[in-house]
Amino acid sequence: MPQITLPDGSHRQFDQAVSIMDIAGDIGPGLARATLAGKVDGQLVDATYLIETDADVAIVTSRDEEALELLRHDAAHVMAQAVQELYPGTQVTIGPAIEEGFYYDFAREEPFTPEDLVEIEKRMLEIVKRDLPIEREVLDRETARKIFTDLGEHYKVEIIDQNIPEGDEISIYRQGDWFDICRGPHLPSTGKLGNGFKVMKVAGAYWRGDSRNEMLQRIYGTAWPDRKQLKAYLHRIEEAEKRDHRKLGRQLELFLLHEEAPGSVFWHPKGWTLFNLLINYMRKRQDEAGYVEVNTPDVMDRSLWETSGHWENYREHMFSTQTEDERVFALKPMNCPGSVLMFAQGLKSYRDLPLRMAELGKVHRYEPSGALHGLLRVRHFTQDDAHVYCTEEQMEQECIDVIALVLDIYKDFGFEDVVIKFSDRPQNRIGSDEIWDRLEGALINALDSMNLDYKSFPGEGAFYGPKLEFVLRDAIGRDWQCGTLQVDMNLPERFDISYVAEDGNRYRPVMLHRALFGSLERFFGILLEHYEGKFPLWLAPVQAVVMNITDKQAPYVEKVEKMLKNQGIRAQSDLRNEKVGFKIREHTLQRIPYMLVVGDREVEEESIAVRSLGGEDLGSMAVGQFVQMVRQ
RNA sequence: GCUCAUAUAGCUCAGUCGGUAGAGCACUUCCUUGGUAAGGAAGAGGUCAGGCGUUCGAAUCGCCUUAUGAGCACCA
Secondary structure (H helix, E strand, O other): OOEEEOOOOOEEEOOOOEEHHHHHHHHOHHHHHHOOEEEEOOEEEEOOOEEOOOEEEEEEOOOOHHHHHHHHHHHHHHHHHHHHHHOOOOEEOOOOEEOOEEEEEEEOOOOOOHHHHHHHHHHHHHHHHHOOEEEEEEEOHHHHHHHHHHOOOHHHHHHHHHOOOOOOOEEEEEEOOEEEEOOOOOOOEHHHHOOOEEEEEEEEEEHHHOOOOOEEEEEEEEEOOOHHHHHHHHHHHHHHHHOOHHHHHHHOOOEEOOOOOOOOOEEOHHHHHHHHHHHHHHHHHHHHOOOEEOOOOOEEEHHHHHHHOHHHHOHHHOOEEEOOOOOEEEEOOOOHHHHHHHHHOOOOEHHHOOEEEEEEEEEEOOOOHHHOEOOOEOOEEEEEEEEEEEOOOOHHHHHHHHHHHHHHHHHHOOOOOOEEEEEOOOOOOOOOHHHHHHHHHHHHHHHHHOOOOOEEEOOOOEOOEOEEEEEEEOOOOOEEEEEEEEEEOHHHHHOOOOEEOOOOOEEOOEEEEEEEEEEHHHHHHHHHHHOOOOOOOOOOOOOEEEEEOOHHHHHHHHHHHHHHHHOOOOEEEEOOOOOHHHHHHHHHHOOOOEEEEEOHHHHHHOEEEEEEOOOOEEEEEEHHHHHHHHHO
16 A cells, blocks of 8 residues: 655555556646656656555656656657668667767668658657557566567677676567667657657767777767757757857968868967967966976987887877988877976985976877867877976875866866866776875875865776866867876886985885866867857957048058057057948957947047947047056 | 768859859959948959769769768877
8 A cells, every 4th residue: 555755745645556647647637648757766767657665756747857868768769660660670779868869879781871861750750640658568588589589689689698687677668569678767658759859960889889899870869848949959059060169260260270281280370379378378377386397309219108108008199200210209299208307307306396397398199080170189289288296295285286276277268167087097007006096096085175076987097197187068068178187106117217305215206297278279179169259358369450431540540559569459450441330340250359440530539439349339538548448 | 990971262152964163252453431240343263172983075973092070989
């Protein structure tokens, strides 16, 4: 005789086992119609789920967060059914709900074409219209194996054999003639999916996410509770694409990407101005934080990379070069070995520690061609790198300082919530487990003492040490690692560096690798999308454009431009034979923060008429007054 | 690197059935001297990514290479 407790604390007594749907019906027929699933003691279940003992129950309707995930999972099933109806012989594999949608991976010889996707979507709508009840069935392992073997669904058989632990029940969900192995839960019927979905694109994906396996065809879709929300989502994507840094980079004449140098950046004057502003900013912050700056060679002998372990562990990503005399050099993929050589020169005392050595080094990595992506993934990039040499006792505090610094710096650019990832020892690594224990502990302790949340990524650390990564998100929701902090006792050992302690003995220092922007190229790209090209005044490559109305004012405009430049303002003049409206439009599209218009009146009054990028008329003012305003 | 797609003027893009290349913007020149998001006219601009093939004939069809895009794998 189950007693049901609802979320508002009220109780309902039933004299026999009841389903979620029964309970909803008991509360009201409207609710019953809206019921999609339920939650029993916090566990998401089907609407038909039978409750036999006392439980806390919540009815899930389309208003609940959880419903969206069910909806998307259903959409994946409906899509798989559509595909198998349209293209017999296609095998199904897995099809989960994901952020903003769903996908399903199929095994089929022939590739799906864009036209196929249209057909699939049509068939899905038809299946929704059929409003097939979605029913759960439990099978024993042998029956399940036989059914899927007979159907020729070899991937499903593999899932039964390898993914479902012996003893677990195997459930299938049936909608009409079609069914799939699935843990569930699902919506009551295909009709509940509605029409707020869209088949988006097809792409390859490896079976089990392993590049050694065969490639399947993954069809992505998006699904929402209704048509309106679908449209809103599609609109959001369109808007995000307008912010694409590759597009803005061309429009705003910031940089050039060229076929002759894949994965490499040509910086136009405006882009390079901004790039250098970022460097200036970083130099100032580092100087205040007690860093010194050095510079190391780009090309170094192979033996150095053998000592560091890169030759063995990182070779496939390295550009190497052979000279006439057959000596092999490598372009540095990282700055650390060069830094260690500098530390190793001369005797270091404990008094020198912590030694924070920064370097704006350009590193070269042969990235897989398919990974290249605008400024966000390139083969040659500038790191705001630093290596902190310290004692083991100092290590944790240094980590804390770095984390505090990086988060503070991101705030200056408006990045308030930053995801921190923690990656520990990878398979391919150097150094003993005992050392790795201490290094991983230091990072975790630093985070804990700062009360910072982080996500763990087991086995994803660098080959020489565990790392923290600071992740920012781009315009269309892709995450990009920017800053990083790695602790390392291995390179110091490989290069046998030491310092002299108070007791006169030599000890090995710990080394921290850290980058705050990470890659300046990537950070640039993310900023470009983040600000949609409307950089804050202090970063804008051109801060003000002075423009004349007729040729008569040209000499005065040039004078104003000169005055502004003398005051350290990045100003340009536009003396072209165009109407002022045309010039305003053009410089607005170029995201110039201030447009300064000069006509006869301004020449007369020795002033400028100031217009902001937002279209606001700030009135006429003297040049000095404008400079004052800009400086605030 | 893998799968699929794409590559035409500086940019954004048309180009039908295989018959020898087009628009808008930008650019140059001229006219216009106009007060806050596009004034007008004329002109120039192309090895249709590169290569090989099919064909009387290829931007168009096929194959290869390169680059780019989406995703996967890899990674700052």
